[in-house]
Amino acid sequence: DFIYSLENDIKPSLGMNDEALSKFIERGIINWGPTRELVEKGLMFVKQARSPETSSRLCLLLEGAPTAGTSALAAYLAKNSDFPFIKVINSREMVGFMESSKCFRINKIFDDAYRSELSCIFMNDLEHLMGYSPIGPRYQSLVLDAMYSLLSSSPPSGRKLLVICTTKRRSVLAELGLLSAFTAVIRVPYIAHQKDIRLVLEESQALSPEEIDAVMNHISHGSVFVGVKKLLGLLDSLRVMKGVDSHKRVAAFVNLLEDEGVFTPQL
Amino acid sequence: DFIYSLENDIKPSLGMNDEALSKFIERGIINWGPTRELVEKGLMFVKQARSPETSSRLCLLLEGAPTAGTSALAAYLAKNSDFPFIKVINSREMVGFMESSKCFRINKIFDDAYRSELSCIFMNDLEHLMGYSPIGPRYQSLVLDAMYSLLSSSPPSGRKLLVICTTKRRSVLAELGLLSAFTAVIRVPYIAHQKDIRLVLEESQALSPEEIDAVMNHISHGSVFVGVKKLLGLLDSLRVMKGVDSHKRVAAFVNLLEDEGVFTPQL
Amino acid sequence: DFIYSLENDIKPSLGMNDEALSKFIERGIINWGPTRELVEKGLMFVKQARSPETSSRLCLLLEGAPTAGTSALAAYLAKNSDFPFIKVINSREMVGFMESSKCFRINKIFDDAYRSELSCIFMNDLEHLMGYSPIGPRYQSLVLDAMYSLLSSSPPSGRKLLVICTTKRRSVLAELGLLSAFTAVIRVPYIAHQKDIRLVLEESQALSPEEIDAVMNHISHGSVFVGVKKLLGLLDSLRVMKGVDSHKRVAAFVNLLEDEGVFTPQL
Amino acid sequence: DFIYSLENDIKPSLGMNDEALSKFIERGIINWGPTRELVEKGLMFVKQARSPETSSRLCLLLEGAPTAGTSALAAYLAKNSDFPFIKVINSREMVGFMESSKCFRINKIFDDAYRSELSCIFMNDLEHLMGYSPIGPRYQSLVLDAMYSLLSSSPPSGRKLLVICTTKRRSVLAELGLLSAFTAVIRVPYIAHQKDIRLVLEESQALSPEEIDAVMNHISHGSVFVGVKKLLGLLDSLRVMKGVDSHKRVAAFVNLLEDEGVFTPQL
Amino acid sequence: DFIYSLENDIKPSLGMNDEALSKFIERGIINWGPTRELVEKGLMFVKQARSPETSSRLCLLLEGAPTAGTSALAAYLAKNSDFPFIKVINSREMVGFMESSKCFRINKIFDDAYRSELSCIFMNDLEHLMGYSPIGPRYQSLVLDAMYSLLSSSPPSGRKLLVICTTKRRSVLAELGLLSAFTAVIRVPYIAHQKDIRLVLEESQALSPEEIDAVMNHISHGSVFVGVKKLLGLLDSLRVMKGVDSHKRVAAFVNLLEDEGVFTPQL
Amino acid sequence: DFIYSLENDIKPSLGMNDEALSKFIERGIINWGPTRELVEKGLMFVKQARSPETSSRLCLLLEGAPTAGTSALAAYLAKNSDFPFIKVINSREMVGFMESSKCFRINKIFDDAYRSELSCIFMNDLEHLMGYSPIGPRYQSLVLDAMYSLLSSSPPSGRKLLVICTTKRRSVLAELGLLSAFTAVIRVPYIAHQKDIRLVLEESQALSPEEIDAVMNHISHGSVFVGVKKLLGLLDSLRVMKGVDSHKRVAAFVNLLEDEGVFTPQL
Numbered sequence A, B, C, D, E, F: 001d002f003i004y005s006l007e008n009d010i011k012p013s014l015g016m017n018d019e020a021l022s023k024f025i026e027r028g029i030i031n032w033g034p035t036r037e038l039v040e041k042g043l044m045f046v047k048q049a050r051s052p053e054t055s056s057r058l059c060l061l062l063e064g065a066p067t068a069g070t071s072a073l074a075a076y077l078a079k080n081s082d083f084p085f086i087k088v089i090n091s092r093e094m095v096g097f098m099e100s101s102k103c104f105r106i107n108k109i110f111d112d113a114y115r116s117e118l119s120c121i122f123m124n125d126l127e128h129l130m131g132y133s134p135i136g137p138r139y140q141s142l143v144l145d146a147m148y149s150l151l152s153s154s155p156p157s158g159r160k161l162l163v164i165c166t167t168k169r170r171s172v173l174a175e176l177g178l179l180s181a182f183t184a185v186i187r188v189p190y191i192a193h194q195k196d197i198r199l200v201l202e203e204s205q206a207l208s209p210e211e212i213d214a215v216m217n218h219i220s221h222g223s224v225f226v227g228v229k230k231l232l233g234l235l236d237s238l239r240v241m242k243g244v245d246s247h248k249r250v251a252a253f254v255n256l257l258e259d260e261g262v263f264t265p266q267l
């Protein structure tokens, strides 16, 4: 079942970055394994951020391996925060920016946020925003400093700020000393159980129930390990094989799972 | 008991950075363990800085691990220095600045300070002001040089200057040759005794006296080690669990202490 | 036989970068060994990119050792995609550009592409576009960041984007974290079978059928390993030996194959 | 006894940097142990620099560990050189300068000096002027080059130049090839004898004669090692303990000496 | 005998860089050992570059140790290419250029070349043009990228381009990935045979026939190894010893050969 | 005896850098040990550079340890070259220059030189001109490139160029690939014989003949090793000890020799 699907999307906030958030949730939120629990934990922190009795600033980090679905879950939390001001900091809009322009842009967004009583800022792929790359390693010091300053300083008195970030490289953030700026860190896992695979196959509607049974049968002896985004991507290849014989489709898909390292047969 | 609490805040100085200092003391100063002793030692140096018989410049460094409460204590000393000129050097105001702009800004503040007979400058997270980051490692040479020059040179004759700084990385400052510019270094410790935990729980008013007894009972067999800021942060999560059953709240909080590594049960 | 030859070139798209693509396919596509299979696989992904049921963005990477024919195959796929907007990102046009100018140019092309409902962008030698060089190693961080942002973000809703790239250094892209941005990676192999050598010799028309038999006879005992571009290049040397005795031409060519490490005689 | 004390300061030169030099000698020159010998050796080189029979340029380096009193002694030599032109090159005035601005400023001072028949230039903390820092290590190449050029080239014919520098890192200057530009190097030692400690305590007038006897008694069994500036700094803490009982003052001071590593009791 | 001598120089092309090329061939081309063979091989590639049946772009690299005569041979090939457009890319004209100015200049020359139907570009010391230096190592990334782009892209259809380059560091070009952009690489060797030494001595006319016999006699037992440019340079020293006794001249020259490591006597 | 002394200085050239050259020869050229031989060898190369039969460009390098007297000897050769155009490239005039300004200045001087039929350029401390420093190591790539280009390219036809350089770090120039641009390298040694010490003492006139005998007597058992510049510098200290007793002067000087490592007594 779907926690959130694009079709019946009730816009919860009147902020201007609603479409930007929706882009991260292209395929909705399929309710496999730990999904609901993660969402509830996240929304608890959102609630804490709103409360007038708590600290004036709460920074939440979602971390997960590539394709785990981290960005979609984080965007979902932001969308459902019911905060009147929600802003997405988007690397796409800062392509080719020098470090200082980048800092001014990000700083500007925090300044804008401070004007609203309750405001939420969403930053996807924090290490990428800082230009981190493992060859070197390299990163943009000015942007790192800006992040540190912005995540560590309190909004003006009477204002409350919630910052939701994602990362693929938790250890890098730790080494850079950024991790201690976060109030909490939530880990987004890979799919590792057969029944979760079945759930995603069913929800995706790319295969018929019979085909799903056949696939599950094939992969029942062995282990699975895959991010939800990757699994949904592989299912896309099936969508263009419309006319093809059901048997062949199942075989093709099982091959794909094995080739891409998603399924490892038992020895 | 509270040494300092935001509610009965008597503004001691007429300088313009009073609000900036208060922001660092969001939760007041709870008088646990060594707090009063640290404050007295600090105020003794403040007194020495004022004295006309001593050197014209006194630089004080407070150092402590993340969340130890270093910034709050340092800000408290500055607030209570009774110096007519108090200025906070704030990294948040220099986001995206090039090294030289940063230097000019800091230099300007020292020049302004020299105009007052007695002046106090507060710099939080010195290594962060210099853009220090352990990957590389990197730091901004121009700012380091500026710091060194400013901390080492005497104000014009007839003027007295007190500089209060904080750091999370004492060893880095030592390696950079900055430590010898300080007249004294004060270490801010973590909470390591059960009775100090109890004191903070009581002062925070997030739990009822019975709940506190229950918590203390749970953690009595084992060791605790935590910064006061972190502990107060964890108590925030309880504040949004208002309606919840007292038993559950205690259990949730004890779990949290264990998960976050604050409490290590005895084997 | 030829899959594609410059002579009977039916321009499939009305986009403006048709000539730029043709330049990469100077010698047509000779249908040796796995060529047809590669082309079909590639066109399948092109079809998937067009499909309205799939993700709004599909990034395809062709990788192969130098002279394998990677660029020609990738250009062929782009040319045959039937996409109304096809744009080639050309390093030749950005010689001497600073990193940020390069980023703005590339960004501009993506922005233009977003205006068309279906658009295809072709980027040859991705690592070269990022100024990668193994001594250092060096690369242009801003361009890498731009690539990452552009390959990872979805076009505006209702638009579909296909990006076709080539690389000679798959492992570098993996290390830089760029590989996970691609939906699929296709490997272009070297020629390693005698019969494929014969096929290319025949199609190239640089040798007479008798000469080809003689060459194949010479190299029958041993192994061959060469990129199609290199092999066609060596045949060029024969074209200027027009008047020369057939025997000598064969000897010269066989020597060349051995000197250049294309042919290794059996011990 | 005092070789030089601020109170009976007879201004020896009419140059404009007299006050700048005096700032380095805040506490006068206490005549402990090797002080008079060092001063005489230094003044001998000053005399050599004035002599018309010798080389037209003489560069003198005073080196010592932090707080040894190096800057004060060097400033004293410059003040007493009786040169009509004396100029202090001050890092405080160049905070935030780019390398080239720094070079131009320093160069300008040498050019000005060349206009006077006899001129003396004082540069404190040479390695700091070059932005040297051990993490990296880093330094400003342009400034190093400028230093090398300026220390190595002769003034115009008929002019004589004396350059007095100090450093805390002699070995770094050696490694950078700067040491060979100096005509002579004078080492400023730490206080290592009980009787020199007594002398400084007496001259400082922070303790009564009885208190001094008590202190000396306490530290008689063990070794002492401290820079004169550090020792004078520790005495400052006593100055604010005016009303306090003599016994306590002695105990507090002895503790301080031990805590700060100045005094190591014999085992 | 001379393949080419400055005296009877018939200008073969009307291009404007004829004098620039001649400068590289100051001493003509003495026809020792492999010289004629190298020249013929080179001219064969020049012919291939002109042929309308071959690829539209041919890049030729001459590589040799310092003083091997690499530049002279490459310049000779360019001069004798009979191409209507010949352009020399000269590092002397780009002294002090920033990387991007250098790129624009080189790019401009390629653009100009594309306007002629047949054009030849001569680049001496490719690694030096890219600012390569082994300490670091360092090189100019932008120029390397430009080289790669320019050597790899085809001229507009209907145009043919020949690029002749030299290098002293083949392995560096290989490591930088530039070598695969060349159609062919020609190695220029050192003189290693006694008879080639004699030939050069004879052609140089710096020694009388009797002196040459004497020299050859001296060096007959042992090995020789020297670049032609170095050998001609050593002969220059003899030219200023005009009046000197023949015996002494021979002795002086033999000493020189041994001192400079050209001649190693047999043990 | 003196080969050259400032007093009877007959200006040999009308070029404008005569005074600049003289500054390097402050103390004349004392004719100790190998001096005359070095000067003759150098002047032979100067003669070769003038000869119309030889190569149009000759680059001479004098190398020696610090204080060996390298700069003075090189300047002496330039002064006595009788070239109508002589120009000194002086790092003092380029203090604080960015790399490219430096290059343009140096380039300009070569361009000016090309206008004269015979021209001589003097560059002292080549590695310093390139900003070389062993910590890093660092050097200015643009200047290195400029040096390489300028030393390697021939002047316009009909012009002859002589470049005289000095260095303290021959091995660095070799590593940077600059050494092969020089036609010849001349090594300037340290004084290592007692009789050469005596010669310099005599010529310097800082000691009376009796004092010299006494000094030589003292140092007769042991080894000496010192640059001529250093030795003359030590003698300067004696010049200000005018009134002092002869015995003390000798003792003081012998001590100095030993302290500075010039004289090592035999064990």
Ligand SMILES: Nc1ncnc2c1ncn2[C@@H]1O[C@H](COP(=O)(O)OP(=O)(O)OP(=O)(O)O)[C@@H](O)[C@H]1O
Pocket (backbone or CB within 6 Å): A024, A025, A026, A027, A028, A029, A030, A031, A032, A035, A064, A065, A066, A067, A068, A069, A070, A071, A072, A073, A227, A228, A229, A232, C180
């Ligand atoms: N339970 C789920 N959790 C997360 N995403 C889900 C879930 N169910 C479906 N999805 C869909 O899966 C996709 C996850 O993509 P997302 O960009 O969040 O992955 P990611 O881990 O951020 O990948 P990347 O490595 O590219 O950053 C989205 O399209 C989302 O709509």
Ligand SMILES: Nc1ncnc2c1ncn2[C@@H]1O[C@H](COP(=O)(O)OP(=O)(O)OP(=O)(O)O)[C@@H](O)[C@H]1O
Pocket (backbone or CB within 6 Å): A180, B024, B025, B026, B027, B028, B029, B030, B031, B032, B035, B064, B065, B066, B067, B068, B069, B070, B071, B072, B073, B227, B228, B229, B232
């Ligand atoms: N005794 C105390 N000492 C310090 N802080 C206290 C104390 N009692 C309560 N506090 C509160 O604890 C918080 C300490 O936060 P502070 O910013 O000083 O910590 P920090 O060690 O500087 O943390 P960071 O690692 O983020 O720099 C403040 O809100 C302060 O009001």
Ligand SMILES: Nc1ncnc2c1ncn2[C@@H]1O[C@H](COP(=O)(O)OP(=O)(O)OP(=O)(O)O)[C@@H](O)[C@H]1O
Pocket (backbone or CB within 6 Å): C024, C025, C026, C027, C028, C029, C030, C031, C032, C035, C064, C065, C066, C067, C068, C069, C070, C071, C072, C073, C227, C228, C229, C232, E180
């Ligand atoms: N089956 C084929 N596959 C690819 N190229 C072919 C094939 N048959 C002929 N060719 C021709 O071979 C040449 C391949 O050149 P291409 O530039 O694609 O090689 P590459 O691997 O990209 O080389 P480089 O290492 O220079 O990037 C083209 O001229 C193309 O027309």
Ligand SMILES: Nc1ncnc2c1ncn2[C@@H]1O[C@H](COP(=O)(O)OP(=O)(O)OP(=O)(O)O)[C@@H](O)[C@H]1O
Pocket (backbone or CB within 6 Å): B180, D024, D025, D026, D027, D028, D029, D030, D031, D032, D035, D064, D065, D066, D067, D068, D069, D070, D071, D072, D073, D227, D228, D229, D232
């Ligand atoms: N004999 C002495 N020698 C040097 N300084 C003395 C002496 N007696 C008293 N002083 C005083 O001691 C102080 C020495 O400070 P100074 O700045 O010279 O030390 P320093 O070694 O340069 O320290 P830093 O490590 O900060 O550079 C001055 O205030 C000076 O007046």
Ligand SMILES: Nc1ncnc2c1ncn2[C@@H]1O[C@H](COP(=O)(O)OP(=O)(O)OP(=O)(O)O)[C@@H](O)[C@H]1O
Pocket (backbone or CB within 6 Å): E024, E025, E026, E027, E028, E029, E030, E031, E032, E035, E064, E065, E066, E067, E068, E069, E070, E071, E072, E073, E227, E228, E229, E232, F180
């Ligand atoms: N057979 C020959 N091959 C090459 N050069 C020759 C030959 N005979 C005579 N020469 C002369 O020798 C000189 C070779 O110099 P050239 O600059 O080519 O050497 P190089 O190897 O490029 O040296 P460098 O290491 O300086 O680059 C030229 O003056 C040329 O006229």
Ligand SMILES: Nc1ncnc2c1ncn2[C@@H]1O[C@H](COP(=O)(O)OP(=O)(O)OP(=O)(O)O)[C@@H](O)[C@H]1O
Pocket (backbone or CB within 6 Å): D180, F024, F025, F026, F027, F028, F029, F030, F031, F032, F035, F064, F065, F066, F067, F068, F069, F070, F071, F072, F073, F227, F228, F229, F232
């Ligand atoms: N025979 C000699 N050779 C060289 N210099 C001599 C000789 N006799 C006397 N001198 C004097 O010795 C000094 C040598 O100084 P010079 O600057 O040449 O030394 P250097 O080796 O270049 O030193 P540095 O290490 O500072 O570069 C000059 O003043 C020169 O006049």
Ligand SMILES: [Mg+2]
Pocket (backbone or CB within 6 Å): A070, A071, A072, A124, A125, A166
């Ligand atoms: Mg993501």
Ligand SMILES: [Mg+2]
Pocket (backbone or CB within 6 Å): B070, B071, B072, B124, B125, B166
């Ligand atoms: Mg803090």
Ligand SMILES: [Mg+2]
Pocket (backbone or CB within 6 Å): C070, C071, C072, C124, C125, C166
């Ligand atoms: Mg290619």
Ligand SMILES: [Mg+2]
Pocket (backbone or CB within 6 Å): D070, D071, D072, D124, D125, D166
């Ligand atoms: Mg000092």
Ligand SMILES: [Mg+2]
Pocket (backbone or CB within 6 Å): E070, E071, E072, E124, E125, E166
């Ligand atoms: Mg050459």
Ligand SMILES: [Mg+2]
Pocket (backbone or CB within 6 Å): F070, F071, F072, F124, F125, F166
């Ligand atoms: Mg010198």
